[in-house]
Amino acid sequence: MGIKKFVITSLKFLIAVILVCVLSFLFNSAYVNIRGYEIEPHQNILILGDSHTEYAVDDTIFTNSVNLSHSADSYFYSYLKVKRMKQENPQIDTLLLAFSNHNLLSQYDERWLLNPLHIKSKFRIYTDLMSFSDFGFFLKSKPMPVLQGIMEMPKYSIKLLLKGGIKERDLGSFKPSERNKLAENIERFKKDSNKRTLKYSEIEKSNFFNIINFCKKNDITVILVSTPIHKVYLSNEDKMKEFELLYSFYDSKLNGVTFLDYSFYNIPDSCYQDINHLNRKGAQKFTEQLINDIRSNSYTSAIDK
């Protein structure tokens, strides 16, 4: 008798926990759906990617763009974002997508896409954008971080309430940085001599082509962008091999897609916050150059809208 009552009480508690999570999820979804994905009518260029574009493309200068890049975002998340943003903002006609040596390599899967910490932190933000199959993918790959992400839903609700939610651009934004870690980052980079075998990530490749195909279908011009990278990084033999692989991938698979490669763009050390991210000053210089290049080469008509 006692044990039955105990099991029922335990189940009731479990249901209460689940209920709080479900209610939080519904609340978060409703809250961000009110105006969450809506951007200004003049903003027709969407910028997506990871920390490279997050720190490098200043959308306050690039006035008709909106930068929703987010640190450690894989193409999986960029795909979710472009679908929803286009749905809510039909004026979007150009996508600037981060495309660099690391984005398609399998060795980065565990570091970014399937990293438990990233799954946990991104899950609460992106759940609203996910389908059941997306959810199933993570649950199958990393169940614990997914559970942790679900349990963090109520915390996110509190954050939304306290900080005004989507105004914080949890989906991603341009992040001006004043950090100066270049010297120590170079030191660390030189010490890191891990040899890795270069292989494409099948998951990321598929997500990448999903983005390209989606854009084609919806008349969105895709411009692939790689942001400036410090010369020390580029002088590394292994990194160069990664770039070679990227270029051969682009040449063979992406016929007709514009690729603006600024990896080797010459920019002073004072513009870097670390070996592969620009600081505020660097972002300003780079963004101005990017706007000029797009405009002068007419890669997209969207630039002068």
Added chain:
Amino acid sequence: MLFNSADFAIFLPITFFFYWYVTHKNVAIQNVFLVVASYLFYGWWDPRFLTLIIFSSFVDYSIGLNLSKSGNPKVRKALLFTSLLVNLGLLGFFKYYNFFVDSFVDAFSFFGREIGAQSLNIILPVGISFYTFQTLSYTIDVYKGKLKPTNNLIAFFAFVSFFPQLVAGPIERATNLLPQFFNKRTFSYTNAVDGMRQILWGLFKKVVIADNCAKFVNIIFENYPEQSGSTLILGAFFFAFQIYGDFSGYSDIAIGVSRLFGFSLMQNFAFPYFSRDIAEFWRRWHISLSSWFRDYLYIPIGGSKGGKLNKVRNVFIIFIVSGFWHGANWTFIIWGFLNALYFIPIMLLNKNRINTDSVAEGKLFPSLKELFQMLFTFLLTLLAWIFFRAPSVTDAIRYIENIFSDSFFSIPSALNEWLLTIALIIFMVFVEWIQRSKKHALELEHNQLKKPLRWAFYLAVTFSLFWFGGAQQDFIYFQF
């Protein structure tokens, strides 16, 4: 298997189900099941070390039986000696071999003689210090006639390997735990629900307090030469709460889990940081080990009987041995020595038993005197913890020297990063202060809080494990 892991979250309900629904009709079958579950739990780390537990259990089981058969004092002594030799021999080899070899080499080299002894690459079996002491208590009690030896092999094996307390205690006495394996366990709803609450609070202390403190403790202790005096104080403060959260958290989970299976284990921590003197602290900290040493070492060597010199000697022995039990490093010995130094004055003044009740009993706030006493006792333990945590005695001394530098009154570096952890510690201390007369902090009575509020509180604590939990760390006491 760690208590704070997904593996254990799956293991526990499955074990619970089989225990109460499949094997419940027969105590013997239930005990067999507990042995299997316990060996699975332990073997999850390294199944090779199961042989040690089985061997140790078998030796003490056999010695117990032979002690009952023999009336010859010499034979009985020889049997007791065999048990001590086997158990302490295994412990000594796995835990202390390298320490002694290195210490001998250092001692000889100090006198200008180089010897070529080599240390071995030995892995310390998890929990060996705990189950060794538990089996020893059985043999010693049987030898002394306090306990009848058991001929129930399975019950004895279940007693030695009982999974909730196998790897980090509480170190149970055979007189308390062994008889519980002979009787049919009945499920108590009240006990089980309170057990769940105790598990929840234990997890909070481990995951939220200890694991968060660990992050800062590691940074501060590993880079102590570059830290300011105030940051070093904060480092010691964090370690005091890391070790408390870690170990008392483990004990709470162990006791709570045992209650789910119808077992009652002894209390291992009784809110030790609310102690008014060091004697009270030691009555409240790691109670099962302190009382083990009291009963099997301190009292046999004379305890507080005899002249002052004898008393002082005995206190030094028990604290230094207790320090050495924690690990093969001089830092633990100095830690024990310091605690003996703290204890001796109040023992000589005959004031070591004046604080046997709970502080400010029946009141919300302590008096100024009590507050001062608690802070002073906490500061004494804080100083000793520096030796406990530092990698070497030299590092500990330098750490303390650096505290009293010019930067003693500066604002600790990166304080804003630590504020959340400090706030969580304050919350834990607040809840424990309110509940200090209870067995554990979540032992809420129905009239204390209304049901919806109680449940809201439990839910908040549950969610806090996920919201504020630090990166998963091993339990500190697994290495002892």
